[in-house]
Amino acid sequence: MEKEYNPKEFEEKWYKYWEESKLFKAEDFSEKPKFYILVMFPYPSGSGLHVGHCRNYIPADTYARYKRMQGFNVLHPIGYDAFGLPAENYAIEHGIHPRESTYRNIENFRRQLKMLGLSYDWDREFATSDPEYYKWTEWFFELLFKRGLAYQDRSFQWWCPHCKTVLANEQIIDGKCWRCGTPVVKKELKEWFFRITHYADKLLEGLDRIDWPERIKSMQRNWIGRSEGAEITFKGVGPDGTEYDLPVFTTRIDTIFGVTFLAIAPEHPLVMKLTREDKVEEVKKYIEEALRKFETERLSTEKEKTGVFTGCFARNPFTDELVPIYVGDYVVYSYGTGAVMGVPAHDERDFQFAKKHNLPIKIVISKDGSLVETLEEAFTEDGILINSNGFSGLRSDEARKKLTKYAEEHGFGRGVVRYKIRDWLISRQRYWGAPIPIIHCPEHGAVPVPEEDLPVLLPDEVDFSPRDTGESPLANDPDFVNTSCPICGKPSRRETDTQDGFACSSWYFLRYADPHNDKAPFDKEKVKYWLPVDLYIGGAEHAVMHLLYARFYTMVMYDAGLIDFDEPFKKLLNQGMILGADHQKMSKSRGNVVNPDDVIKEYGADTLRAYILFIGPLDTDAPWSTEGINGVNRFIKRMWNLFIQLEDKSTTKEKPIEKEIELITDKMIVKVTEQIERFKFNTMISSFMEWLNFLSKITQEDAEVMETKAYREAVQTFLTMIAPATPFVAEELYHRLGGTGSIHKKEWPKPKGIYKEEYVTIIVQVNGKLRDKIEVEAGSELEDVLDLVKKSDKITRLGIDFNKAKYIFVKDKLINIVA
Ligand code: ANZ
Secondary structure, X not given: OOOOOOHHHOHHHHHHHHHHOXXXXXXXXXXXXXXXXXXXXXXXXXXXXXXXXXXXXHHHHHHHHHHHHOOOEEEOOOOEOOOOHHHHHHHHHHOOOHHHHHHHHHHHHHHHHHHXXXXXXXXXXXXXXXXXXXXXXXXXXXXXXXXXXXXXXXEEEEEEOOOOEEEOHHHEEOOEEOOOOOEOEEEEEEEEEEOHXXXXXXXXXXXXXXXXXXXXXXXXXXXXXOEEEEEEEEEEEOOOOOEEEEEEXXXXXXXXXXXXXXXXXXXXXXXXXXXXXXXXXXXXXXXXXXXXXXXXXXXXXXXXXXXXXXXXXXXXXXXXXXXXXXXXXXXXXXXOOOEXXXXXXXXXXXXXXXXXXXXXXXXXXXXXXXXXXXXXXXXXXXXXXXXXXXXXXXXXXXXXXXXXXXXXXXXXXXXXXXXXOOOEEOEEOOOOOOEOOXXXXXXXXXXXXXXXXXXXXXXXXXXXXXXXXXXXXXXXXXXXXXXXXXXXXXXXXXXXXXXXXHHHXXXXXXXXXXXXXXXXXXXXXXXXXXXXXXXXXXXXXHOOOHHHHXXXXXXXXXXXXXXXXXXXXXXXXXXXXXXXXXXXXXOHHHOOOOOHHHHHHHHOXXXXXXXXXXXXXXXXXXXXXXXXXXXXXXXXXXXXXXXXXXXXXXXXXXXXXXXXXXXXXXXXXHHHHHHHXXXXXXXXXXXXXXXXXXXXXXXXXXXXXXXXXXXXXXXXXXXXXXXXXXXXXXXXXXXXXXXXXOHHHOOOOOOOXXXXXXXXXXXXXXXXXXXXXXXXXXXXXHHHHHHHHOOOHHHHOOOOOOOOOEEEEEOOOXXXXXX
16 A cells, blocks of 8 residues: 555545544434534635634534544534625626525535535534525514514614615624625615614623633623713703703713713704804704714714804703803714713813813812812823812712712702613615515504414515615515415515524524424424533624624523523634735735635645644634645654554564653643643644654664554554544554544543643743742743733733733743733
């Protein structure tokens, strides 16, 4: 047989063998402990799988394979997030039906996923555009509808003039459509919403119970944006003396005695009533301009705050003082009450505003309660109240309670909680999505399609070009539209909007537990066995979209008694990006895209896999490097060339060095197990390399060591341990050296206990100052030490930004964090 490393000879063969022998099968209700490891499923685009997917799927697969060898019953499934705009836009341009292009792309993806050696349970594969799947996406819509969580509302919505559909707030990036980059505009439409705001507090509370990256949790917290504050009613005095209630929302009622102006949103209904005649023209002009800007632009702290004086005043109920009213575009109409009290001394934006409009700056909070005369910039922290009548001397937090109570007692205010999150706009005026299963009856209004009539199927023959009317192409098909009311039978119209693709991906992780069920979305017992997901790996870009929506769906199902857990993903990891060799994001226009097909053709899948694992810590970005991949390829060839020699060698020799081989191998077992457990795939590959260096060195010194028992055993251990990372070459060598069955069925090696880890104490300094001492394993690298440092209370309480800090590191001795 051939002695040279030639992955083409065996990679395809082994994949077929694994598939046929059901190596990746997840067993429902097995005796073994279960482990559910999930990757964010791909959108089957026309360009196929890219190396970005690999960065997620390869480490996940390595971990899944490792867990199987550890004795777990592993569920590692894959599917396709197959509905969505790009397929439809492509269809419109090229005249190919979205169904055709989507399923053709899926075939290509499947081929690539298999080529990479990914160990999915293929019996559980599905696409969200399969009618067997979207039947239940519709069913969930009805569940939400029946629970009062889906409703229709007419409102101004962001509209993409290119994709001709509305978009959710989350799908607008810098004022542009997240898919095509066209600037969005506002359009008034009647749309469907999911009442995610109803779950705002639960969505916040649950974050404390899950093991997710802090960054994602804080993005969700900010997105939900819970603010405790107070609503205080000022009296706006119109030009003719009429008084109007003008409530403001503030989180800083402790600054109430420092109010020197009021600002209201341009959309505020009282604007014109509170504008003096000589100011009308100026105010109108200002409003027109403001309405053309985007919210993000209006809110940004970098831009200058603009506003115009209305000529009218408002009365502060605490002091009876009159302050001028401005219209300012930094006030968002949809947040709070659409009006704010301006406190220049203690709010940055108000400070800028006051400087520009020559408004007084009244200082009412100081650090220690001493009187302060002037400020260079706003003092925005809490402190002690000054110049605040009977409330002077109180701490900010006490004052907030007392002042709120005072306002409540006097009937001009109350404590309130506000959220930034808005209800989830889910209707899309597009064809290629899950239909909204509603029938509009002139008498009964919106009526859900009876469950036995689900799914509402997408008609095949449709002119699916989008329309400017704000209706979906489904409205072009009278056979689809015209129906009768399920209650009274009167002629009715079927809803023609489809659901946002994020509705489809909000429950897919449950379907994998029972993918072929045609009686229910899933069997409760199967879901109880497999869920929640133990480990979820995917991109951080989904922080406030998919990851929030999926949690919302899960909570709704929990409340509906369908499942017995309310958080779907116990642990989350975000993989970093693979950048081009030029350190830029990979993109067609830059011409720096690496195609996995080409890499596999040149080096084989194992090299690609090992390289992706080796490229850097899982959660950080890393540039592609041809040198790097060549290096990893040399490592695999070296391993092959060394081990293949054992094919015709016996174990008849005995050598003193066997003791050392055993020790080094034991060390590798300890290290690699720990590294893989902590998702340190890059250092895991380094450990393999180190071990191989040792082995090749001793064989160079004395070729006869290959004929010892310890040597052969060590090679077998090594192959078993590297099998999750480079499954093909491990399997091939295993068989060439006389193994039977599959190496992937072997148990994960356990150390013999010869190797003892040594610990040392490391000094932790911050800016040269001793802050803590920690125990680390001798020889630990900066990365591992830093992991431990980040867990030290003494360090975390200093609030260091670890990404921006610099590090001075002396192995086994000291780490100095320069922040
Ligand atoms: C007076 C004040 C004084 C404020 C001070 C802050 C500091 P969060 O925490 O984000 O909820 N605000 C209220 N409604 C607003 C709106 N519709 N558009 C823009 N800004 C608005 O922010 C609450 C604070 O944001 C409120 O507290 C209000 O300014 C402003 F020293 O009131 B504050």
